Amino acid sequence: MTTQTQPTAPALPADTAPGVVDLQNVSRWYGNVVAVNDISMSLGAGVTGLLGPNGAGKTTVLHMMAGFLAPSKGTVTIDGKPTWRNPAVYRDLGLVTEREAVHAFLTAEQFVLACAKMQKLKDPAGATRRALELVEMTDAAHRRIGTFSKGMRQRTRVAAALVHEPRVLLLDEPFNGMDPRQRMHMMELLHSLGDNGHTILFSSHILEEVEQVSGLVQVIVAGRLAASGDFRKIRRLMTTRPHVFAVRSSDDRRLAVALIAESSVAGIEIENGGLTVRASDYGDFTRALPRIALDQGIRLHQLVPSDESLESVFSYLLEA
Numbered sequence: 113m114t115t116q117t118q119p120t121a122p123a124l125p126a127d128t129a130p131g132v133v134d135l136q137n138v139s140r141w142y143g144n145v146v147a148v149n150d151i152s153m154s155l156g157a158g159v160t161g162l163l164g165p166n167g168a169g170k171t172t173v174l175h176m177m178a179g180f181l182a183p184s185k186g187t188v189t190i191d192g193k194p195t196w197r198n199p200a201v202y203r204d205l206g207l208v209t210e211r212e213a214v215h216a217f218l219t220a221e222q223f224v225l226a227c228a229k230m231q232k233l234k235d236p237a238g239a240t241r242r243a244l245e246l247v248e249m250t251d252a253a254h255r256r257i258g259t260f261s262k263g264m265r266q267r268t269r270v271a272a273a274l275v276h277e278p279r280v281l282l283l284d285e286p287f288n289g290m291d292p293r294q295r296m297h298m299m300e301l302l303h304s305l306g307d308n309g310h311t312i313l314f315s316s317h318i319l320e321e322v323e324q325v326s327g328l329v330q331v332i333v334a335g336r337l338a339a340s341g342d343f344r345k346i347r348r349l350m351t352t353r354p355h356v357f358a359v360r361s362s363d364d365r366r367l368a369v370a371l372i373a374e375s376s377v378a379g380i381e382i383e384n385g386g387l388t389v390r391a392s393d394y395g396d397f398t399r400a401l402p403r404i405a406l407d408q409g410i411r412l413h414q415l416v417p418s419d420e421s422l423e424s425v426f427s428y429l430l431e432a
């Protein structure tokens with residue numbers, strides 16, 4: 113991925129309540145690798161997606177929020193209190209890490225109960241019961257975690273992270289490795305927690321995943337905040353960006369002549385293997401092309417978007 117140096121993200125309004133979780137000009141470097149570069153964000157109640165390609169810095173951001181890592185610069189606070197070297201924040205915070213520590217030999221209940229005891233709760237058994245109920249794991253409470261599906265393990269880990277009823281729940285790639293049914297179940301759970309006033313941030317590198325779970329998004333690319341706010345507006349920026357298509361047809365030259373008159377076409381190159389078309393509008397171009405081909409009696413053999421990698425989408429956001 114190319115590293116961008118533009119300092120500003122598209123100015124989208126952050127539609128959040130006063131921040132529960134707050135990052136002010138936060139950077140984090142590992143030796144000379146800058147993993148997070150001057151990020152400020154504020155999260156309120158509800159579900160927010162932390163979206164970015166692999167290596168963008170999502171885990172680093174989550175770990176700083178959870179007090180696992182010190183920011184090299186800037187401040188990370190929950191309810192105004194710094195998260196680094198402040199164990200008191202764990203009362204308000206639950207974290208579901210990306211990597212699963214395996215507790216295969218424990219039952220779901222034993223695992224969640226151990227977490228309740230670590231939090232020194234007054235009624236650890238009652239809290240365990242409520243947490244397992246919340247994630248709909250009551251029926252499987254006495255089964256060993258080693259016998260669970262990925263989705264059930266994730267829900268058990270969410271129960272453990274929520275057993276002390278924190279306001280803030282952070283989840284690192286919670287949908288990884290889940291089948292569509294398990295994914296749906298987890299999405300519903302996050303929705304209902306968000307509706308109940310929790311502040312939830314989950315990371316993902318999959319656009320569609322974030323779109324389904326959350327109206328609010330923070331997009332990070334190469335350690336920088338590329339966009340933040342209403343997901344629909346960011347999505348629109350993504351679909352109206354210039355697109356490049358590889359097109360092959362029964363008569364590329366004639367097709368090129370017809371396409372150049374089309375307002376959604378910004379440029380065409382003819383090569384041996386077909387046409388490379390730069391379209392200024394994805395929707396207009398993909399609607400116009402079949403119509404033009406039909407009018408001209410040209411057969412379309414191939415239409416492939418050639419710059420659809422997440423990296424190129426995200427880099428565009430950073431430049432916008």
Ligand SMILES: Nc1ncnc2c1ncn2[C@@H]1O[C@H](COP(=O)(O)OP(=O)(O)OP(=O)(O)O)[C@@H](O)[C@H]1O
Binds near residue numbers: 164165166168317
């Ligand atoms: N302990 C470390 N030492 C050195 N570099 C690190 C360390 N942890 C992360 N990095 C680097 O920091 C950058 C951000 O990593 P991070 O894990 O936060 O990204 P991510 O968005 O969570 O990626 P992924 O989705 O692949 O987990 C990457 O370039 C990564 O290689």
